[in-house]
Each structure stands twice: as C-alpha cells, then as structure tokens.
Amino acid sequence: MLSGDQSVIELREVQKKYAPDIVALEEADLTISKGEFVFLTGPSGAGKSTLLRMLYKAEEPTGGSIIIDGVDLSSLSKSQIPQLRRKVGVIFQDFKLLFNKTVFENVALSLEVLGLKKNQLSSRVRQVVEGVGLSDKLHRKVVQLSGGEQQRVAIARAVVNRPPIILADEPTGNLDRKRTTEVVALMEELNARGATILFATHDENLFTDTHRRVLRLKDGKIEEL
Amino acid sequence: MPLGIIFKRALRDIRQNLVTHVMTTIVVALTCLVFIFFSVFSLNLQRIADHFGKELAIVVYLKKDMPQDKIPSLYQKIVGMDGIESVRFVSSEEAFKRLEKYFKDEKEVLEGVDPLFLPPSFEIQIDRAVYNPGRVRSIAQKFADWPEVQKVQYGKEWVDRLESFSKAVKAAVVASAVLLLVMAAFVVSNTIKLTVYARQDEIEIMRLVGATNGFIQGPFLLASFLQGVSGSLAAIVAGLFCYEYVLNIITQTELIKSLNLQFLPPLYMLTIVLVSGIFCVAGTAMALRRFLTL
Ligand SMILES: Nc1ncnc2c1ncn2[C@@H]1O[C@H](COP(=O)(O)OP(=O)(O)O)[C@@H](O)[C@H]1O
Numbered sequence: 260m261l262s263g264d265q266s267v268i269e270l271r272e273v274q275k276k277y278a279p280d281i282v283a284l285e286e287a288d289l290t291i292s293k294g295e296f297v298f299l300t301g302p303s304g305a306g307k308s309t310l311l312r313m314l315y316k317a318e319e320p321t322g323g324s325i326i327i328d329g330v331d332l333s334s335l336s337k338s339q340i341p342q343l344r345r346k347v348g349v350i351f352q353d354f355k356l357l358f359n360k361t362v363f364e365n366v367a368l369s370l371e372v373l374g375l376k377k378n379q380l381s382s383r384v385r386q387v388v389e390g391v392g393l394s395d396k397l398h399r400k401v402v403q404l405s406g407g408e409q410q411r412v413a414i415a416r417a418v419v420n421r422p423p424i425i426l427a428d429e430p431t432g433n434l435d436r437k438r439t440t441e442v443v444a445l446m447e448e449l450n451a452r453g454a455t456i457l458f459a460t461h462d463e464n465l466f467t468d469t470h471r472r473v474l475r476l477k478d479g480k481i482e483e484l
Numbered sequence: 485m486p487l488g489i490i491f492k493r494a495l496r497d498i499r500q501n502l503v504t505h506v507m508t509t510i511v512v513a514l515t516c517l518v519f520i521f522f523s524v525f526s527l528n529l530q531r532i533a534d535h536f537g538k539e540l541a542i543v544v545y546l547k548k549d550m551p552q553d554k555i556p557s558l559y560q561k562i563v564g565m566d567g568i569e570s571v572r573f574v575s576s577e578e579a580f581k582r583l584e585k586y587f588k589d590e591k592e593v594l595e596g597v598d599p600l601f602l603p604p605s606f607e608i609q610i611d612r613a614v615y616n617p618g619r620v621r622s623i624a625q626k627f628a629d630w631p632e633v634q635k636v637q638y639g640k641e642w643v644d645r646l647e648s649f650s651k652a653v654k655a656a657v658v659a660s661a662v663l664l665l666v667m668a669a670f671v672v673s674n675t676i677k678l679t680v681y682a683r684q685d686e687i688e689i690m691r692l693v694g695a696t697n698g699f700i701q702g703p704f705l706l707a708s709f710l711q712g713v714s715g716s717l718a719a720i721v722a723g724l725f726c727y728e729y730v731l732n733i734i735t736q737t738e739l740i741k742s743l744n745l746q747f748l749p750p751l752y753m754l755t756i757v758l759v760s761g762i763f764c765v766a767g768t769a770m771a772l773r774r775f776l777t778l
C-alpha cells in the first residue's frame with residue numbers, strides 16, 4: 260500500500276474467470292493514488308481490457324473487491340452505475356463511437372447525458388476536439404475518418420466532461436509515432452490538471468524512458484516494474 | 485431530467501422511422517375508434533332509457549260512455565293513493581289535439597275523424613322515490629279492476645328491458661376498453677422495441693458514458709406517449725365526424741331529435757386520450773424493462 264496518499268483505484272485479490280475455464284485475472288492487487296499516471300502493460304490477452312472493464316462495472320469480478328474513490332463497486336446498485344461512469348472517462352480499445360454521427364455529436368454525448376443543452380456544451384466540445392487536432396473535421400461523420408482520427412474522437416469523448424479518473428485502453432493502438440507522442444502528451448496534460456490516469460498498452464516503447472509507474476499483467480497477477 | 489433533449493430524441497426517433505410510427509398511430513386510432521363507437525352507442529342508449537324512464541307514467545283509459553260527473557271523484561281517489569306524484573286528466577278533445585300536433589304537417593290524415601274517438605284518460609306520474617318496476621305494476625293492477633276503466637297502460641317494461649340491455653352494453657364497453665387498450669399498448673410497445681433494436685449500439689454507448697435509465701428510456705416512453713395521445717385524438721376526431729354524419733341522416737325525425745343524442749362528453753374524451761397515452765407508456769415501460777437491462 261502506498262502510504263498517506265488517497266487511493267482512487269484499489270483492487271483486492273481480484274479474480275476474473277470467463278466460463279468455462281479462462282482465467283483472465285487471478286488475485287490481482289493494486290492501489291493507485293489520486294493524481295497518479297500509471298501504465299498497465301502485458302502482452303495481448305493478458306487481461307488489461309478485462310481489468311479496465313471491471314473498473315467501470317461493465318464486467319463483474321468473480322472474486323475479490325474493487326474500490327473506486329472509496330466506493331466498493333459490488334455495493335453499487337444499478338441506478339448508481341451512471342454516477343460511477345461519469346467519474347471515469349474511458350477510452351475504449353474498440354472506440355465505441357457512433358459511426359453515423361458527426362465528431363461533434365459523438366463528443367457531445369458525454370455532456371448530453373449530464374443534461375447539458377447544446378448551447379451549454381458546444382464551446383467545451385469544440386475546445387476538446389481542437390485539443391486532439393480535429394477542429395477541421397468537427398462536423399464530419401466518424402465513418403469518414405481514418406482509424407487514427409477515430410481514436411482521437413474516442414479520446415475527446417472520454418475527457419470532455421473532465422472526469423477525475425481516465426482509463427485508456429490502448430489509446431495509441433491505431434496511431435503513428437507522431438500522433439502517439441501527441442496522445443501521451445495529452446494524457447500528461449490531463450494528469451497535470453489532476454486526473455488520475457491508468458494507461459493500458461502493450462507498446463513497451465511508450466514507457467521505456469518514463470519516470471512513471473509501470474504495472475505488468477502476468478499470469479493473471481499484477482507486477483510492479 | 486433534461487426534458488428538452490428527451491423531446492428532441494423522441495422526435496428524432498419518430499422522424500427516422502416515420503412510416504412505422506404513423507402505422508402504429510393508425511392502429512392505435514382504429515383501436516380507440518372501436519372503443520369510441522361502443523361508448524357513444526352505450527352512452528346514448530342510456531340516455532334513451534333515461535329519457536323514457538323519466539316518464540314513469542300509468543295511463544288509465546276510461547270507458548267512453550262513462551258519465552262526466554264521475555271524473556272528479558275518480559281524480560280524488562287516485563290522488564289519495566300511495567306513491568302517486570301527480571295526476572292529470574286528458575279529455576278526448578285534448579287527446580285529439582295532441583294527435584293533431586303530432587302529425588303536424590300531415591294533419592290531413594285526421595280529416596273527417598271524430599274528434600271524440602279517443603277515450604278520455606288519466607295520466608298518472610309515479611313518485612320517483614318509490615319507483616320500481618314491480619311497484620308500478622301493482623298500482624296499475626288496481627286501476628284495471630275499476631268498473632270505469634277500459635284499459636291501463638303502464639310499466640314501460642320495455643324501458644326496463646332497455647335499461648338492463650344498456651347495462652349489459654356498458655359492461656361490454658368496459659371489458660372491451662381494457663382489451664382494446666392492452667392491444668394498443670402491445671402494438672405501440674412493439675414498435676418502440678423495433679426502435680430500441682435500431683438504437684442498441686447507441687444505447688450501449690450512452691450507458692458507458694454515464695447515461696441514466698431515465699435518460700435512455702425517456703425518449704422511448706415519450707414517443708409511445710405521443711403515439712397513444714395522437715392516436716386517440718385522431719380517433720376522437722374521426723369518431724366525431726362519423727357521429728355527425730350519421731346524426732344528420734337520422735335526425736330527420738322529430739322523435740329522434742327529442743332524444744337529445746350526444747357524442748362523448750368532454751371529460752370522457754379527455755379520459756380516453758390520457759388513458760390511451762398512459763397505457764402505451766406502461767406497455768412500453770414493461771417491454772423496455774426486460775429489454776434495456778445491462
Ligand atoms: N467476454 C469474454 N468471454 C470470454 N473470454 C474473454 C472475454 N473477454 C476476454 N476474454 C479472455 O480473457 C483474456 C484477457 O483478455 P483481454 O482482457 O481482452 O486482454 P488484453 O486486453 O490484455 O489483450 C483473454 O484470454 C480473452 O480471450
């Protein structure tokens with residue numbers, strides 16, 4: 260345990276089995292403090308996505324407990340899940356974008372679900388879309404964008420409501436070197452503004468020369484590097 | 485709850501699947517129309533029964549050859565009886581005048597008819613408070629035994645029959661109302677389910693970015709409410725047109741005019757609209773509950 264710091268993500272002996280006998284996680288323990296920037300690595304199939312999905316309660320652990328911001332997720336009722344997800348911005352590995360909607364509409368969705376009206380959210384959306392370098396494509400449909408551009412739309416949507424926790428699942432998976440650097444820089448910036456970041460990636464290059472904490476998933480357990 | 489957004493989404497759902505939604509609304513309208521038809525029928529049947537039921541009269545026809553001077557004492561005798569509200573003597577002449585009035589423009593048919601051919605009579609109103617069919621019969625029975633009396637007409641048994649018939653119709657209306665509304669709700673909820681299918685990806689994503697159940701279901705519930713309401717409104721308008729049309733044809737006769745037939749009272753119509761809306765929402769809510777769980 261890290262002493263003194265306030266933990267925002269905590270896993271205690273978390274286990275996740277998929278029927279019939281796939282063990283994605285086994286006794287995973289982890290504590291991430293407020294304001295940390297943590298890389299989560301491990302080869303494809305190691306269970307990174309599974310771990311993240313459990314953090315926003317899209318998946319239930321088959322054992323152990325997960326505590327986010329002091330709340331044990333197993334105690335959350337269905338009606339409390341939206342509150343959790345507003346706190347946790349997720350960049351999905353498969354983007355989960357609405358392909359027939361524009362960039363603006365996709366990014367705005369995160370704010371609309373909070374009850375914001377178009378005139379209240381539009382400047383914020385523009386700002387964030389500009390931050391990921393897509394200003395000129397604001398009213399393009401997502402289906403017309405390249406994979407890398409779509410990835411950045413997914414990033415914009417995850418951060419537009421300024422969540423205190425950001426879970427990034429391979430957010431650079433479809434990007435070239437330059438864009439990758441940009442995305443990592445964007446994450447650094449969000450982190451500097453106070454967001455806690457868990458960055459899952461199989462790309463070791465991203466953290467070889469970082470001072471950040473790096474966790475590796477191996478055999479269903481979490482190791483500190 | 486952000487009502488503006490929910491409204492916008494509901495309208496978008498309807499617009500993007502306009503044909504299905506319009507068809508559904510038509511089905512709702514037809515369903516309501518059937519119910520409205522039954523209602524109007526039942527309501528007016530009741531009115532007719534009431535109209536004639538109010539005339540709780542016994543008519544005692546006197547023998548034509550009965551001496552005139554016996555009338556006052558007969559009158560007194562009747563007034564003195566239990567359960568009588570009022571008594572009125574109708575002479576042969578007056579009866580004939582009424583007949584003339586009834587024929588009005590076709591008075592000629594009475595030409596050459598002896599103005600005294602109708603018997604004089606007493607029209608007796610039964611006290612409403614003590615009214616029941618058996619009672620009217622027993623009072624009427626007494627007059628029949630009097631030597632001065634030629635014939636007693638009473639009872640309005642057909643009114644009683646009409647009344648019990650109209651009660652049966654009313655029960656049928658209530659039963660059909662439930663059945664028809666359940667049908668409408670079923671149709672609407674199925675259409676909404678189709679919309680939900682079409683929006684499954686969007687719904688999943690909305691959930692992932694923190695949309696509440698209300699936010700997700702709101703537009704669907706609103707759309708079904710709009711369908712229930714617009715369907716029933718359309719049915720009322722259509723029903724009113726049909727009613728006016730039919731009325732125009734049948735009210736050529738004086739008798740039907742006097743019945744004061746009417747369409748549904750405003751409160752009744754309002755109830756139909758609201759209940760239709762509520763049923764459609766309830767049906768959809770039930771469909772969504774099974775459908776939109778995580
Ligand atoms: N829904 C699922 N059903 C069954 N097995 C799954 C499911 N999701 C993931 N897995 C399995 O769990 C393991 C971890 O997968 P995943 O979390 O996607 O790994 P990573 O994101 O590290 O590549 C893999 O063996 C994968 O096949």
Ligand SMILES: [Mg+2]
Nearest residue numbers: 307308309352
């Ligand atoms: Mg993955």
